Amino acid sequence: MATKKSKEAKPPAITDKERTEHLSKMALLPSTNAAAVVQAFGKGTFGEPDFLVLVTELREQFTKVENGDLQYCESMLVGQAHALQSIFVSLARRAINQEYLTNYETFLRLALKAQNQSRMTLETLAAIKNPPVVFAKQANINHGNGNQQVNNGTPPAMPNIPHAPTHAEKNINQPNELLEVQHGSETLDAGTTGKAIRKNKAMAAVG
Numbered sequence: 001m002a003t004k005k006s007k008e009a010k011p012p013a014i015t016d017k018e019r020t021e022h023l024s025k026m027a028l029l030p031s032t033n034a035a036a037v038v039q040a041f042g043k044g045t046f047g048e049p050d051f052l053v054l055v056t057e058l059r060e061q062f063t064k065v066e067n068g069d070l071q072y073c074e075s076m077l078v079g080q081a082h083a084l085q086s087i088f089v090s091l092a093r094r095a096i097n098q099e100y101l102t103n104y105e106t107f108l109r110l111a112l113k114a115q116n117q118s119r120m121t122l123e124t125l126a127a128i129k130n131p132p133v134v135f136a137k138q139a140n141i142n143h144g145n146g147n148q149q150v151n152n153g154t155p156p157a158m159p160n161i162p163h164a165p166t167h168a169e170k171n172i173n174q175p176n177e178l179l180e181v182q183h184g185s186e187t188l189d190a191g192t193t194g195k196a197i198r199k200n201k202a203m204a205a206v207g
Helices: 016-027 030-041 051-066 071-096 101-129 201-206
Strands: 139-142 148-151 181-183 186-188
Touching: 016 030, 030 051, 051 071, 071 101
Parallel strands: none
Antiparallel strands: 139 148, 181 186
């Protein structure tokens, strides 16, 4: 007795709006952007690279970098340095075979650009292998009350000056106070309008 095959449920059709939103999100992904460029430039050299395979491989490399594994990046920089070195050698050899000065300068300038890019690539690799160490010479500490304390480390002892103040004891950004000049029992207030000063009669006669 023949049995009826169960029909598999078909997934719901994707609307045009959902497809557009999905493509828009893919256009912003680093993996898809890089895969598109690699696929476009790799057609002549490596046939027709598969886009999805490129995306998958790139995502794996992204995960390794996020976890601190930079081995692939280091290998890539070494390969780029060698490739740029090959470009430099090729252009330099073509430059020496040029008859006219204009062509000679053009090829030699391009060769030196490739050499400079190779050098910069190796410097980047060295920075990844041996990150520079930054020493903080000054620490600014804000206590939250408007005062900022600047510590410049422990200064050397000052001879013949006992208990000399250190830089750490200095506070900057102190609250501003009005400047007052005492003269007898009167106080000069910079905020009030001053009166005209009378000339000395004796000095006026001399003038």
